[in-house]
Every structure is written in structure tokens, then in C-alpha cells.
Amino acid sequence: MTRLFCFLALTVAVILVGCGKPDFSDAEKKTIASLALNTLPSLKPDTTNRFADVPAAAALGSTLFFDLGMSRDGTVSCSTCHKIDRQFQDDLPRAVGVGRTNRRTMPLAGVARDPFFFWDGRRDSLWAQALTPLENPLEQAGNRAAYAHYIKARFGERYERIFGPLPDFSGIPSNASPLGTDAEKAAWNAMSDGQRDAINRVYANIGKAIAAFERSIEPAQTRFDRFALDLATGAEPKGDAIFSREEILGLKLFIGKANCVTCHNGPRFTDNGFHNTGVPPVADLPPDRGRVDAVAQVEADPFNCLGAYRDGDVSACGELRFMVKDGPQLIRAYKTPSLRGAATRPPYMHAGQFSSLDEVVAHYAKAAPSVEGTSEIHPLELSDRERAALVAFLKTLSE
Amino acid sequence: MASIWRYLLAGLGLAALLVGVLAVVYLTAPQSAQLAGPDLSRTKKTDNGLYIASFVPERGVVRQGELESWLLTLKTKTGASVERAAIAISGGMPQHNHGLPTSPQVTDYLGEGRYRIEGLKFTMSGWWQLRFAISSGAGSDTVLFNVVL
Numbered sequence: 001m002t003r004l005f006c007f008l009a010l011t012v013a014v015i016l017v018g019c020g021k022p023d024f025s026d027a028e029k030k031t032i033a034s035l036a037l038n039t040l041p042s043l044k045p046d047t048t049n050r051f052a053d054v055p056a057a058a059a060l061g062s063t064l065f066f067d068l069g070m071s072r073d074g075t076v077s078c079s080t081c082h083k084i085d086r087q088f089q090d091d092l093p094r095a096v097g098v099g100r101t102n103r104r105t106m107p108l109a110g111v112a113r114d115p116f117f118f119w120d121g122r123r124d125s126l127w128a129q130a131l132t133p134l135e136n137p138l139e140q141a142g143n144r145a146a147y148a149h150y151i152k153a154r155f156g157e158r159y160e161r162i163f164g165p166l167p168d169f170s171g172i173p174s175n176a177s178p179l180g181t182d183a184e185k186a187a188w189n190a191m192s193d194g195q196r197d198a199i200n201r202v203y204a205n206i207g208k209a210i211a212a213f214e215r216s217i218e219p220a221q222t223r224f225d226r227f228a229l230d231l232a233t234g235a236e237p238k239g240d241a242i243f244s245r246e247e248i249l250g251l252k253l254f255i256g257k258a259n260c261v262t263c264h265n266g267p268r269f270t271d272n273g274f275h276n277t278g279v280p281p282v283a284d285l286p287p288d289r290g291r292v293d294a295v296a297q298v299e300a301d302p303f304n305c306l307g308a309y310r311d312g313d314v315s316a317c318g319e320l321r322f323m324v325k326d327g328p329q330l331i332r333a334y335k336t337p338s339l340r341g342a343a344t345r346p347p348y349m350h351a352g353q354f355s356s357l358d359e360v361v362a363h364y365a366k367a368a369p370s371v372e373g374t375s376e377i378h379p380l381e382l383s384d385r386e387r388a389a390l391v392a393f394l395k396t397l398s399e
Numbered sequence: 400m401a402s403i404w405r406y407l408l409a410g411l412g413l414a415a416l417l418v419g420v421l422a423v424v425y426l427t428a429p430q431s432a433q434l435a436g437p438d439l440s441r442t443k444k445t446d447n448g449l450y451i452a453s454f455v456p457e458r459g460v461v462r463q464g465e466l467e468s469w470l471l472t473l474k475t476k477t478g479a480s481v482e483r484a485a486i487a488i489s490g491g492m493p494q495h496n497h498g499l500p501t502s503p504q505v506t507d508y509l510g511e512g513r514y515r516i517e518g519l520k521f522t523m524s525g526w527w528q529l530r531f532a533i534s535s536g537a538g539s540d541t542v543l544f545n546v547v548l
Contacts, residue, residue, distance in 0.1 A: 265464075322504065325502065
């Protein structure tokens, strides 16, 4: 009798369990799979830089990246702000080179996959980007004629093995650039067209070598990726691939109610787009309007994809040709950063406005209006438990 | 002995009740978005009926986050190819209140009413809308296509 009762109770229990919800819906599983690192396609060739995958170019680029000589006063290299042991960033709210800049240093994992560079996308290739801090008076503060002379003196043989003969430097001033000081501009304007082009070509090759090195900096597998892989294959998670209840809740919020995945999508957790999310400006900094002012800068850059220093054909220039050039949505719009490794590199946002992930989550939940333009985010009711869960999930992208 | 049957009957009754409850839950569940979503047809009449437009990805597949070419084919009501049309393209995501992340343009006329549109990029999953304003000798008209990723 009792046995029969137990049997019936068990039958009912089995039916009930069978109808219970799995941990994740099919739609959630699909989204989680799309975020996993194993879905990251292999790096596409960069036809605008024919040295992008030449090992000798990457080796020279790596030398230049860490070389303090690549600056006006011999005190700053790319690696001053892009520190190799800190995800190639510097942990500061705003980068410090020769002077103090107004923007947060970006980490470099997967950077070669970006369509546009800097927080505002004012450059359109990795090699064109690399040239910009070299001449920025607040960063490396040099000038292209001085860099060309320096390359010839220090790395002439290596350079020529990769890029072919250096130009004739007779009559080229020690310091000259269309940017920079009045004296440097005057020296640049006094040069012949041929001399200017020769220097620009050497300068572009410096960027192409640095970019060849940077292409090797790729994101690493994290706890989240191991968890996602087990979920996709149906394997039993083991070790650190097991997520706590809090981390699972955070993941569900991230791809669900909190809508983070709207912009932080794909295996790099970025849509490569520019968005106004109402991040407040920093007091005492010059006005910063983000993407809206960068459009003209990328179009005017002589090293852009449509310029004379691009290798390959114009088919590589789609991002520049079809970029959005105006519209209110560009005002105070900044690049969506990858969230891989974000938990271990505060502060956050384009000028280091928030010192913790808790502050970032609070900002998105509150969704205060933008000081200029329109914020794309909407207020969100999140309990303390849910906020903590979101942060717990983000940490799995850093472990 | 008879009591066994009573228990069995009770068990069956419970199971039947459960099946009934589940049936109600599943039958009254909201329809999936697929059925209730936007019109996804790739060929349609323009808003004032001047043209028949079709809009398809050139490579047949849509990849999120990649610049892609699509083909817009324009025919008149009588089936004639529309040539030398001026086409303006706009769009965005109605549920997110933002426009397109790129500005796609007509880059080529391929004959037989087919126009290549380059520079389309869908940066996120969800419901996208593409609006075309078309002008040719046959007149001006508009058409809207939905794309769901």
C-alpha cells in the first residue's frame, strides 16, 4: 500500500520535474553561445597594411612600441600608457604622457578587429592610429621628420630589409610636421612635395610596423568562455567553469532585463559602435563631444583608408566610405568598449569617470539624461542583489 | 484490496488534473515573436503602389556586425525594370530608438532593375527597418522592409 503510494507520488514528481524549466531558455543559450570566445573568427588580413602579417615588421613594431626614444624627450613610449602587464592599459582615469591627456587609455586585446580607433573613432586603421600619439603634444610629442631621422639612425638596416630603401635625407630638417609647433609647421611647409611624401611614407611604415605587432594581442579565454562552452556542448561543468547562482543571475540579467548585450554583443562584448549613454563630463576638462567631432578628423587624416599611404585597393575602405557623418546620435557618443578583462581595470568610461563596476551599474540603472545630445539608455529597476549579480558576472570575464 | 484501486484512481485523477493544468498553461501562453512579429517579406508593393520592390542580401546570408551588400530590385506594376532611379536609404531599430550605424548607399546599377546597396551593417540582433525613398520617371514612392536578426 505504502509502496504503491510512493510509486504514485514518484510518478507525479517525475512528471512535474520533466515540465520544469531548464536553467536557460533556448534563446538565452543561443545568446550565451554567441558571446563565447570560440565564436571569434580568425583575424582578417589587413589589406591596407601589406606588412600586417610580416613577422619582421611585427618584430620591429614591438621594438618601437617599447622604445622610449619614440618621443620628443626620450621619456615616453607606446608602452608607457599601454602597459604589457596591465592588459596594455595604465589604470589611470586619463592617460599621462609628456603631458596630461583628457581620455582613458584603452586596453589592446583584440584591437586589430576594431573598425575605428580611439574612444571617438577618429582614426580608421590600426596603423593610422599608431601614428597619432607619436605627434600628440600631450603623449609622445615628437614630429614625423624627427622620427624618420631616428629610424634611419637606429633601425635603418632593419627598416630597409622590411620596407625597402629609405629616402634621401639630405635637406630634410631635423624637426618638421604639418602638426606640432609653429617652427615645425614652417619647416614642413618649406619642404618640397617629394620630401614631404617621402617622410610621410617612412612615417606610415612606422605605424604599419607597430600595427603588425599589435595584431598579435588577442583576448584570452576566461571562466565565462569555459562555462559557455560546457553549456553549448551539454558537458558537465568542472572546476572554475561552474558558475555560482549569483553569476548565473548576473548573466541572465546581462542578456535579459538589463539589456547590456544590446551593445556589448558578440565574442568581444562590443558592437564596435558609438553610443551616447549619458556619461557625465569631467569638470575642468575641455569640452568633449565624442564621435560628432571625430568624423571630420578621420575624413581629414592623410593616413586614412582613402589616402595615398594605404596599401591594397579601395574595397577595404567600407567603414570610412559608409560611416554615419552627421546626426544628433553622434553627439557625446563614444565607442562601446569590450568587457573582456574590464573587471580588473578600473576606472571606467572615456575619461575614467567611474571608479568601480558598482558605479557603472548604478549609472546605467539610473540612466540620467546626457548633458548634450540624447542618451540611448533607459532607467532600470535593479535590486541590490541584481546589481551585485551583474558585477559578479562581469568578473567571470576577467578570471 | 479495493483500497488499492481507490489509490490508483486517485493517482490517475491527480495525473489527469496535472495534464489539464499544463494544457491550459501551454494553450494560453503568448504567441512566439516569430508569429506576431513584423512583416518579413522580401518583395512588396511600394506604399503608393507605384513599384514592386524586393530587397535581399547579395550573398544570401546576413551576418551580424559585418558590412554587407544587399540588392534592391525595382519593377513597375507591369513588370518592367525601373532604371535610373534615385534611391535614398534610411532606417534603424524601432524598439531601440536609434538609426542605422552606417549610411548605406546605392553604389551600382546591375541591370534588370537591380541596384547594389553597399555599407549595410546590423550591429545587434533584433528588429531593424530599412526605408527606401524611390524616384524615377514613374514617380516617387517609398517602401519599408523589416529585417529581424
